[in-house]
Amino acid sequence: MIRVRFAPSPTGYLHIGGARTALFNWLYARAKAGKFILRIEDTDTARSKKEYLDEILESLTWLGLKWDEIYYQSQRFNIYKEYAQRLLKNGLAYSEKTPGKGEAIIYKVTAQKIKVRDLIRGEIEFDATLLKDQVLIKSDGSPTYNFACVVDDATLNITHVIRGDDHLSNTPKQILLYQALGFPVPEFAHLPLILGMQGGRLSKRTGATAISDYRKMGYLPEAIINYLLLLSWSPGDNREIIDINEAIKLFDIKDINKTAATFDFKKLGWINSQYLKSKDSEKLTDLLVPLLIEKNYIPKDNFDRNYILSLVKLFQGRMTTLLDFLNWADFFFLDQPQIDPEAKDKFLSRDFSKEFKLFIERLMVLKDFNLQTIEQTFRQLVKELGIEARILIHPIRVALTGKTIGPGLFEVIYYLGKERTKERLTRWIKNESTI
């Protein structure tokens, strides 16, 4: 039985890099019908925070990376001590007193060549003479990372250690400990790191944003998963949009690239827009409704879901993130549209009183107020006025929506309704007495 693990430390949020490590572990477990284990590396009690732990668990769940088992290192201190004692008795480790503190247990490194077999990179040889003796248990009684990691991976029967490249140089140290403890050495696979856009490690500035922040920015979990998948792996047939279940079938750990990849926000956005476009409109509405409530655009309950669904369909094809809907469709929910000053200067600096008035009059008498009749009315009017449609379309759009961008004008009018259309256009008519 294949057993893999993701071992985050709750000293920070789950970011893109961590999420990808988790994803590949999860993917490998699913592809091999194995178990995906979550191990919380909270040995650093001073820096570990519950807030971070909650975010990590929440984000993994949101991404759909469900774990089969979970362990906390803070609850396993006695296990580490026990194994350290064993090495002490064997004479493979020694203890050292630190003045004012307790006793540390230190592993004695002996000169030898250490071969690391990596599933992605092949065989790598390290020289142990370059390594210092390794502290196993610190003088405060807590285990060091490398020791706790080995004891846990061994006792939890982890068969494959899939982790970031930055751990490659920890691997020889850990292999030494596996051997000293008499544990079988697991398989290793070191994933290439994700680099920031300016090169170098991912940082806050360069995309190491918490997964929870991507959620807040309106990204879909399936889009993030898809993007992460493409970063150092490819289905090989030029496909960019790939379903996770399809990926499980095609995935082979040997196909993971060795090259570090640069995080590209634009491509993530493109993938997100693709998922948004193909998403079921009903489901998209379900995602948007809570955001509309949060924005106070609609009441908590007692709103017309079908109406919102219609609006969602209007914008679905042009959105990059969920937030786009909130920004672009705001005029449907606000009493008055927020008029963009530039749009006003460009299209409403001229007086359209006469045109607006005529248009309103004709709209109001329509028995059948639908897309076709609205358009017919409009086309007829501009024909009679002898002007191009565009001359009037843009000013009306700005008056109704406050923006120069958006869905087709006749859809806007239809979903705004007669009354609101009239009211918003009337505001731009100079001599009200004639209405």
Place this chain on the structure above:
RNA sequence: GUCCCCAUCGUCUAGUCCGGUCUAGGACAAGAGCUUUUCAAGCUCUCGACAGGGGUUCAAAUCCCCUUGGGGACACCA
């Protein structure tokens, strides 16, 4: 500084293992156009890479070596 990893368009990649089918394919981005009622979307096209140098070979993006460049690790942090 020492050790380790890596190297195809600006970015993500296919091709590299098993040299010839590669005048190197796709996607994002960028640019142009079509469509059009704006913005998107969509469609069409353009720009654009085997880091450099040596080998090996009839033949190298593919194999070997060096250089250069990038990244990582060198804690009683994880």
